[in-house]
Amino acid sequence: MASSGKGKDLHQTLPDSGGMDELLEVLGYKVRSTDMADVAQKLEQLEMVMGEDGILQLSDTVHYNPSDLSGWVQSMLSELNSNASDIVLPGESSSTTMIDFSNNKEIDGQQQQGTKLYDDDPYDLRAIAGGAIYGTTAEESPVSRNGIKRMKSGVAGSEAVVAPPESPKPVVLVDSQEAGIRLVHTLMACAEAVQQDNMKLADALVKHVGLLAASQAGAMGKVATYFAGALAQRIYKIYPQDGLETSCWEILQMHFYESCPYLKFAHFTANQAILEAFAGASRVHVVDFSLNQGMQWPALMQALALRADGPPAFRLTGIGPPQPDNTDALQQVGWKLAQLADTIGVEFEFRGFVANSLADIDAGMLDIRSSEVEVVAVNSVFELHRLLARPGAVEKVLDSINAMKPKIVTLVEQESNHNGAVFLDRFNEALHYYSTMFDSLESSALSQPISQDLVMSEVYLGRQICNVVACEGTDRVERHETLSQWRTRMNSAGFDPVHLGSNAFKQASMLLALFAGGDGYRVEENDGCLMLGWHTRPLIATSAWKPMET
């Protein structure tokens, strides 16, 4: 018989071997020479399928007669195919007896991937591949009739196999070497489905994500679980109540404070700016928009106490949300701070204001004394972005800040745009941002056993994720924006930037060096502002402002 097909050239069939390949026959396998290419391909497919989690899907079926390699591979593949919902084989020649569960709806040409969604087939995983795997249609080359063209997509480690269009079983085999990549793609596809209001597909995909995430260890799995949960809430329209556990929020934030350097960085850099602004003043007043447990102020008070010319009289006005059990949490914090102040010898005065929103406060309420008497600083750590949920609120607050005539305004915000108009953009930004955050938490966990702090920090971030993804309108308060966006806003509200000095930078760098896993954290200076990031990605930004000279 004449040799045909790929890989056949080296194998001569002997007349008496009955058409079987000679070399394999020596090993005990009977494979027809004509089938060699076919069997090779199928073995490859089998390997791909089993390499992932296919091995888990094998039932107890016994596959007989492996010496008939062709038939054996066949039966293995069909068994695996009937179990695996997301592995589909490309259509081939009619000699195969594959179970076809693919959607027989045609894809006319390859252009449809990623954009056309078949809403009555939950297993149509073309949607998963979407634009992410396929990229542009220009990548696809014409497929030959006999073979299957393999395409390398832009994503590392994954290959997509596209069936020839004229085959009656057109489907896609997506193989990721990394389950994590598949996870991300599924998440993004689900978000895309939500964006397009295709809730049935989104529902199926989100369940799939849940399964994938559960089998993924580490930061990626955790992030994916939170995002999947948030997507599910969005799909089923179960919106979490925001003001539900304010005191829980503060406790979570405390754990977040303890387990990673972000809040400490925020406090230390803001304090440095405030300290420098207070130089030479004998009476100072800080208005804190984000009092929480008051963790920022001990360090400032200590620095003031050790000033060369002695400590000033320190007045603190703290603003906080109402507590569900009507306890006066602000006063308790004020009392503790007063004890500390007494210990270190700083004259201290405290006032607390309970407000649902910062926009409810105006300068007149705060008993701002004249600037000859008292120097004022306004401080906001991760608070101002909440005002963006209501139109006009942030402008009102910035105006009242201006009315307080502060010497300095310190602003710390998350460095990411989670306030875009398009849901999908927000989703992608948030996915990237929180993945990086969880990564950094993960690395600090490597040097210690899983602690309560870590778990609580993840819950803390998870609540933010939920808000960004699942909520809308005034409920969506985690409207983070980037430093450049805040710069524009502050400029138009009448503030000039104040450069954070090298002292702040040095202190921040030193602080980070103390953290285990600190190699990944980076402090960057950005035109007078300081940013803390994980590897190359900035995560939070501190900036300082003063009212424009009029």
Place this chain on the structure above:
Amino acid sequence: MVQIHEYNDEKNVGSFCINDNMDLLIEVLKRVDGRSLSTAACVCRQWCSIVRNDSLWEHLCFRHVSPPPVGVRPVVSALGGYRRLYMVCVRPVLSRLKRRRIGGGGESEVVTRVWNQHEVELSLSLFCVEYYERLLVGGGRGGATAGDSTASSLKFLCKPVNV
């Protein structure tokens, strides 16, 4: 390395007991490192009471700071004293920063390093934060034995660095 003899014979010019020369002892202790100082406290009751004197620990903390910070003493004393400052902040900060810089330098090198002002400020700030946290918790965290329980915000200093 100091031998304590039974001092019976006053005419024995050669024998010497450090316990009779407290000033000398203090001068010596002012120059040793933290670990030796802690060990010295275990020698005998007299030494223990000397070592508990906070000024020795003050020397230890700020021995290598140039210039030594002014007005720090009342603040530090109020927040718990120099011994606590050393145990809770200074020692871990120094060893963590030292390790990071050289990547595993020996413990003996830690003390000879010169602090700079920023490290001092940072340690003091962290110390103050720790005091405040203990206030917040109300001192009820597992028995408030001095120097024993570290508030959580400084736990990151206690964790071993994964080299």
